[in-house]
Amino acid sequence: MTIDGTTSVLVHLAYPAAHLKTPQLFNPRCEERGLNAVLVPWQVAPAHLAEMMDALRQAESVAGAIVTIPHKETSAALCDRLEGVAAILKVANVIKRHRDGSLVGRILDGEGFVGGLRRSGIDPAGSKVLIVGAGGVALAIAAALVEAGAARIEVCNRTRQRAEDMIERLSRLALERDIAPELGIADEPSAAGFDLVINATSLGMHAGDPLPVQTETIGPGMTVAEVIMAPAVTPLLEAAAERGATVVPGREMLLGQIDPFIDFLLGDAA
Structure with a gap:
């Protein structure tokens, strides 16, 4: 994997993050599909989640986030829009950042x-x-x-x-x-x-x-x-x-x- 100035960065939000297994599967699959993207773990305490979500809106290299315990409900409430079943359940495990900085959540678990x-x-x-x-x-x-x-x-x-x-x-x-x-x-x-x-x-x-x-x-x-x-x-x-x-x-x-x-x-x- 080559990381450069055009790489789409994705973050995996968790607390704690040491147990995460998604990057080990996600990154090789991006390589297989010819995508210049990388997923990295981000350990964020619940008390700082709102600040972190605001930072995501400003980070133009960030394409979005995958979300796990304990942030799925809180992060959904901080999205600008929820799609599909997430809109009914008010829970999200994946959040896409659009070019205007808006955050859209779905639930795929x-x-x-x-x-x-x-x-x-x-x-x-x-x-x-x-x-x-x-x-x-x-x-x-x-x-x-x-x-x-x-x-x-x-x-x-x-x-x-x-x-x-x-x-x-x-x-x-x-x-x-x-x-x-x-x-x-x-x-x-x-x-x-x-x-x-x-x-x-x-x-x-x-x-x-x-x-x-x-x-x-x-x-x-x-x-x-x-x-x-x-x-x-x-x-x-x-x-x-x-x-x-x-x-x-x-x-x-x-x-x-x-x-x-x-x-x-x-x-x-x-």
Whole structure:
């Protein structure tokens, strides 16, 4: 990769940023597609996100940003416009900077997650799904599962109000799309009765984290999926595999987003 004065710079916003895996996939793919662009990690604390977004508006070499934990909802509120499902959910994981400095956000996490399931041979249509977590990535995944035809989605989160807010936004999406999945809140992270169990929290990223799901409730015939990229096999996935479940690592969600990221952020150049 040759970086020069015409290189389009993209930033990956996170806090912390040490675990990020997207640049390692994004940059080689840009080279394969003949694009003069580079994605670099930016570790930005939540308290400084608004200032950083203002700086993006002024940086003419910057084409946009990819956004991850914990900035997906806050960054969406700081965009000038949201497109597609992001406009309904008020969450974004990719932001394009236009030449006039305006920032436009979309959410691609859900598309990538469902694509990862399908590449793993799992069709979520008709499934009963438990999602642990109620942040931006959980919301995006749930929205994609609504559109993919999941029969029931329950959300379990340590703060019940956030789970209730997530269900309310999903209900609005379902109404707009004229889809009618069952939506509810689970009081305990028990996998019993579900076909697909998703950890959409950061639990498992660090040694000593508690397990996000009651693993004794996991069994054969279930699918357990992660959003965490590192470690590649989390303690949850390891426990689920030992109990006979099919496991889908977080990398699958990312792989499904690389080309859509490039297409959106680099526009005509892609």
